[in-house]
Amino acid sequence: MRLTKLNFIEYKASPKEWVLKDATFNNINLVVGKNGSGKTRLLNVIAGLAGLLSGRNRKLFNNAIYKAEFESDCKSVYKYELIISDAKIQSEILVKNDDVLLNRKSNGEGSLRAIDLNNDIKFEVPNDELVAVTRLDKIQHPFFNELNEWARSVKHYKFGEQLGKNRLFTMIGNLGGESSGSDEFLIDAEQVAAIYKKAFEEYKDEFDKAVIKDMNDIGYPCSDVGLSTTPDISIQGVPAAVLFVKEDDLPSNTEQLVMSQGMFRAFSLLIQVNYSIFSGKHTSILIDDIGEGLDFDRSSRLIDKILKYSKSNKFDLIMTTNDRYVMNNVDLKYWSVIRRDCHEVKLLNKGNSKEIFEKFKFVGLNNFDFFSSEYYLGEMDD
Numbered sequence: 001m002r003l004t005k006l007n008f009i010e011y012k013a014s015p016k017e018w019v020l021k022d023a024t025f026n027n028i029n030l031v032v033g034k035n036g037s038g039k040t041r042l043l044n045v046i047a048g049l050a051g052l053l054s055g056r057n058r059k060l061f062n063n064a065i066y067k068a069e070f071e072s073d074c075k076s077v078y079k080y081e082l083i084i085s086d087a088k089i090q091s092e093i094l095v096k097n098d099d100v101l102l103n104r105k106s107n108g109e110g111s112l113r114a115i116d117l118n119n120d121i122k123f124e125v126p127n128d129e130l131v132a133v134t135r136l137d138k139i140q141h142p143f144f145n146e147l148n149e150w151a152r153s154v155k156h157y158k159f160g161e162q163l164g165k166n167r168l169f170t171m172i173g174n175l176g177g178e179s180s181g182s183d184e185f186l187i188d189a190e191q192v193a194a195i196y197k198k199a200f201e202e203y204k205d206e207f208d209k210a211v212i213k214d215m216n217d218i219g220y221p222c223s224d225v226g227l228s229t230t231p232d233i234s235i236q237g238v239p240a241a242v243l244f245v246k247e248d249d250l251p252s253n254t255e256q257l258v259m260s261q262g263m264f265r266a267f268s269l270l271i272q273v274n275y276s277i278f279s280g281k282h283t284s285i286l287i288d289d290i291g292e293g294l295d296f297d298r299s300s301r302l303i304d305k306i307l308k309y310s311k312s313n314k315f316d317l318i319m320t321t322n323d324r325y326v327m328n329n330v331d332l333k334y335w336s337v338i339r340r341d342c343h344e345v346k347l348l349n350k351g352n353s354k355e356i357f358e359k360f361k362f363v364g365l366n367n368f369d370f371f372s373s374e375y376y377l378g379e380m381d382d
Helices: 039-054 142-153 189-217 261-279 296-313 324-329 354-360 367-372
Strands: 002-010 018-024 028-032 063-071 077-085 088-096 099-104 109-114 119-124 154-158 222-235 238-247 284-288 316-321 335-341 344-349
Touching: 002 039, 018 039, 028 039, 028 296, 028 324, 039 142, 039 154, 039 284, 039 316, 063 142, 077 142, 088 142, 142 154, 154 189, 154 261, 189 222, 189 238, 189 261, 189 296, 238 261, 261 284, 261 296, 284 296, 296 316, 296 324, 324 367, 335 367
Parallel strands: 018 344, 028 316, 028 335, 154 284, 284 316
Antiparallel strands: 002 018, 002 063, 063 077, 077 088, 088 099, 099 109, 109 119, 222 238, 335 344
């Protein structure tokens, strides 16, 4: 299942109102826009919805409206609507191909399709709990499991931040966020050292070879990667474990704490993307500020690598940037130009504005000119 369309309103009809209107998504998306246009917030909204539908995040927004559309592997269309007011659920609706599966009211009462019983059943739940989470049942309500699987597949990488550079753990016990018997830490991009440990335990040298090849391909020549303990830093008296890269032109390992931020961001992202590929599970990847902190050549190579992986392994990809070099390196067919008018945000892409994208191909300018010249202005107005 993948996300195909999203509407979102926060704090409706108040000075804090923020509206995302009719945002559509393909399998691969590069969201481009000026600073303050809403790129980061867009990804945060998607990640927030995933947190709610996965059950990982039980805290509701004070006031928010989600209207999301998904396409399943068998091409069924699901429409999920959630309305929250004063941190209480006012409405929750799920429709599959125009068939209403869930209709929940503000008092917590509603009707829900039971597939095995071939009937709609009545229910009542607390007004701060999602039916889509509390009623997971593969026999009676398999449609909720599909939503849950999408939500648990969403991985959110904030490329402009640490991506785990300063997060350490021990090889002994479950310090550093890794919880016994649970894989919840796998969704936390900051837990890259623990994620690498699990990946190596499962896939051994084949995993290392894949990461080493990727590092070489993007311009960081190296012969080895891994985890090592450092006596200089300890956690509760136990030496901490750190990620390292053995660069070809240096005699000793380069450990994560002394890596350049750009190098570590790329290393962390490649570890986590490779783990998604090796595990074979469908993944929806969100990358904010892709290429931030990397030079043009390495940024271009990294993006090419991620795009190829997305196509060949069929994971969904939404990236954001305002970097002109990144824009020029990604085919316009993957673009969504984000524009904010006061509190309202819209996306312009080939899905909803095919004609203007087709016209621009014949102008003979770089991709960046489509954005910088504001060639598209006026076309987004209703």
